[in-house]
Amino acid sequence: MSDENAAESSSEPLDSPEDLEASSEERASIRAQRLERVGQLRASGVDPYPYRFERSSDIGPVRDEWGTIEAGTETGVVVRLAGRLMLKREQGRLTFGQLRDRTGEIQLFVSAGVLGKEFFGEFNQLDRGDWVGVEGEIMATKKGELSVKVSDWVLLSKALRPLPDKWKGLADVDARYRQRYVDLTVNPDARRVFETRFAAVDAIRRVLRERGYLEVETPILNLQQGGATARPFITHYNALTLDTYLRIALELPLKRLLVGGLDRVFEIGRVFRNEGIDTRHNPEFTMLESYEAFADYSDMMELVEVLVSSAAVAANGTTKVELRGTSVDLAPPWRRVTMVELIKEVVGVDINPEMELSETRAILDGLGLEWKDSWGPGRCTHEVYDELVESKVMEPTIVFDHPRETSPLAKPHRSDPSLVERFEVIVDGRELANAYSELNDPVEQLARFQEEAANKAAGDPESGDVDLDYIRALEYGMPPAGGLGIGIDRLVMILAAVESIREVILFPTLRPEHGLTDEDFSAGPTV
């Protein structure tokens, strides 16, 4: 830019002339400079936002193939690469850049001698953050850095806003979540976490596919609430003049598919629960649910071990993870213990759903836990487990045989009527997965639904409805089946060893941002 005063002069036509907006004009000064540059480019016939660029390869494969060549080597091999310019080091008649795409980074060696003074000068006007395409020979510099000796280049997209500090990155967590695109650009850890996530999900799909499971999609908008106990989001469907629930679980539609003969199905999908946000909860989160006919919960124990350990290996190359200073191995087999035994072991008390209610209440009182009148012995037992046991279990553990009372969709235990055939997987003190032998007796299922509906009518917003169509489906006959649910976000938290669920969700739920106004986006002279 020949006139360095231009961007600073308030008489430039970059912003509204109102005095009140002086501060916003200052704030936009880097933007204003870049908008001016866009104008210059257009004036000289250069499109700052062209349509496509033909690449010969991603950057990663180039590194893989040539990364070991000796310092000073010129290969004679010409490549065409594209990416974001992450760094630029000008050095007189020589400029070094760092070009990055999703697969890697490579240095650009840009010299006035090769490009000519004018085209070289244009390159130096690129900003960190711009997208560029380059063509040039693969070489290694005197210091041995693999580089592309740029013989031609083109701007692919001009960035109007500057990237955060090239060394410190973006530290403000609010900005990291709101502007994940910036976080992903400058914070390698953010990229690492999401690579972990997608590798894990990919591995889960692969294992299930190899086992003959079919991936399906079921409705998110539901007329009834069911499949779990949770407060739902309610929305309104205008065309039918109906309030609908966003799903809180995937369970009931998938089991209808078992009735229909799709005997191995799974869905990986978003579910919504109208509850608080904290380090382990986001109102929308991702569940895997899978159902396998002719299997029971024992088969699900084997399946969940394989799914989780495969995901770990795919994401990290190992089943070992370091969680808050403790090494945890996800390799099967995991410990298997009944809920009643584990309570005895951890808390030192004997409590089970076959006890008299008065006795279980006395146990809770003795432990300093509160109980409600509506709770039976099973719920009391579960309470001890939830409050005093779960958070103490670090190693992957299958906790099986839950009280019947707290599991309305699970099949009664084949040898103990006070229990159901259900298990949860605990890792690092948190529930990671949940599975049953699925209840397929329509008469019993209806009775359990009716209990729930009574609770809902009595004011419990987390209880579900009587889903008569689901009962009707069961009356056509659902094969015996094992079902498994895994909280994908929780799994990724473990695999990536992060403490907040927001770190594993690309765009976590946040309150609305204030202070972002049209004035922050004045178009300047370019439109």
Next chain:
RNA sequence: GCCUCUGUGGCCAAGUUGGUUAAGGCAGCGGACUUUUAAUCCGACGAUCGUGGGUUCGACCCCCACCGGAGGCACCA
């Protein structure tokens, strides 16, 4: 919803017994430099200290309210 902490230029970040022009770094701008690796060196610029009130001779600093964020509690996976 409640409690605690927190909010300083595009980014990172100093700044309490409240005291005149609010450190420094990165980025950006001007200049030098053909082998750099967060390049380096020189120079000039950039902030109504989240918002609105209040206390005070004087507020980034103390008080109140509001907005955003973090952690914890409650609820849940």
